[in-house]
Amino acid sequence: MKFHAFSSAARYAWSANTIYDVHAPRAFSFLGEVVEDKRHFYAFDWIQELRDGYAADQSEITLSDFGAGSRAASAKTRKVSHIARMSGSPKRFGEYLYKTADWLKAKRIIELGSNLGIGTSYLAAALPSDGKLISIDADINMLIRAKAAVKSIAPEADAKLLLGTFVDQLQPALNELQTVDLAFIDGHHAEQATKDYFAQILKHCHANSVIILDDIHWSPGMEAAWEWVKAQPQVTCSIDLFRWGVVMLDPSIRIPQHLTIVPWLWKPWHMGFFSSRVG
Numbered sequence: 653m654k655f656h657a658f659s660s661a662a663r664y665a666w667s668a669n670t671i672y673d674v675h676a677p678r679a680f681s682f683l684g685e686v687v688e689d690k691r692h693f694y695a696f697d698w699i700q701e702l703r704d705g706y707a708a709d710q711s712e713i714t715l716s717d718f719g720a721g722s723r724a725a726s727a728k729t730r731k732v733s734h735i736a737r738m739s740g741s742p743k744r745f746g747e748y749l750y751k752t753a754d755w756l757k758a759k760r761i762i763e764l765g766s767n768l769g770i771g772t773s774y775l776a777a778a779l780p781s782d783g784k785l786i787s788i789d790a791d792i793n794m795l796i797r798a799k800a801a802v803k804s805i806a807p808e809a810d811a812k813l814l815l816g817t818f819v820d821q822l823q824p825a826l827n828e829l830q831t832v833d834l835a836f837i838d839g840h841h842a843e844q845a846t847k848d849y850f851a852q853i854l855k856h857c858h859a860n861s862v863i864i865l866d867d868i869h870w871s872p873g874m875e876a877a878w879e880w881v882k883a884q885p886q887v888t889c890s891i892d893l894f895r896w897g898v899v900m901l902d903p904s905i906r907i908p909q910h911l912t913i914v915p916w917l918w919k920p921w922h923m924g925f926f927s928s929r930v931g
C-alpha cells in the first residue's frame with residue numbers, strides 16, 4: 653500500500669499541469685475560484701476552532717466498520733483527535749469544499765460520510781438560505797458529533813444528517829433532494845461501491861452538477877473506480893487533484909477533458925510563455 657501511495661503520488665506530481673495550462677472555460681473557472689482562490693471566509697475561522705477542539709479531545713470512540721474507509725482499521729477504538737486528523741477533510745480541501753459550493757451556488761448538496769462533521773460544516777456554511785444539505789453516515793458516534801458541529805457552525809442551514817448505510821440511505825436522500833448540484837462521495841472507498849454510488853447520484857444530476865470523489869488514489873481499486881468514472885459518457889470534464897477527483901457533466905464541452913492539476917505555485921515554470929495549454 654505504501655509503495656502504491658508513493659508511486660501514484662510521483663506519477664501525479666510528474667504529469668500534473670496547472671491552471672496556466674488550461675483554457676477549457678468551466679475547468680478554468682473552477683480552478684480560479686476554488687483551487688487558486690485566496691479569499692478567507694469567517695466560516696474558516698469557526699471551523700478551525702472546531703478542529704482545535706477535536707485535536708484536544710482525547711476521548712475514545714468505538715468505531716463501526718461499514719466498508720473500506722480507513723487504512724488503520726485494525727483497532728476498534730480511536731481517540732477523537734486521531735479520527736479528526738485521519739478522516740476529516742484537511743484544511744485545504746475543506747476550504748475547497750466551501751468554495752466549490754459557493755462557486756456553484758449549490759442549493760442541493762449530498763455528502764456520503766459525515767464523520768465528525770468537518771466537511772459537512774464547510775458545506776453547511778456555504779449553503780444559501782433556500783438550500784438543503786443531506787449528509788449520511790452509519791456510525792452513530794460520528795453522527796452525534798457531526799450534528800453538534802453543524803449546529804454550532806451553521807445553525808440556520810437546512811442540513812439533515814442521516815444515520816444509516818449508504819446502501820440504505822442514499823436513494824431516500826436523493827429522492828428528497830430530487831436534483832443534486834454538488835455531491836461529495838467520501839466514505840466506503842471500495843471500487844464497486846464507489847461506482848455504484850456514483851451511478852446512483854448521476855441519475856439526479858444536471859448539466860451544471862459537480863461530483864467530487866475523495867481519495868481517488870487511495871488504492872488500486874479506487875484508481876480503477878476513478879478511471880471508470882472518467883469513462884462515463886456523461887462525464888465531459890474531470891480534474892484530478894490527487895486527493896480529489898472532480899467531475900463535471902456540462903454537455904456543451906464536446907471533447908471530454910481529463911485534467912491532472914496542481915496549484916500553480918507547485919510548478920511556477922508553467923506560467924507565461926512556456927505553457928502549452930491543454931483542454
Ligand SMILES: C[S@@+](CC[C@H](N)C(=O)[O-])C[C@H]1O[C@@H](n2cnc3c(N)ncnc32)[C@H](O)[C@@H]1O
Binds near residue numbers: 739767840
Ligand atoms: C473519510 S470519513 C468522511 C469525512 C468527511 N466527509 C469530512 O470531509 O470531514 C468516512 C465516513 O464514512 C462513513 N462510512 C464508511 N462507509 C460507510 C457506509 N457504507 N455507509 C455509511 N457510512 C459509511 C464512516 O463511518 C466515516 O465516518
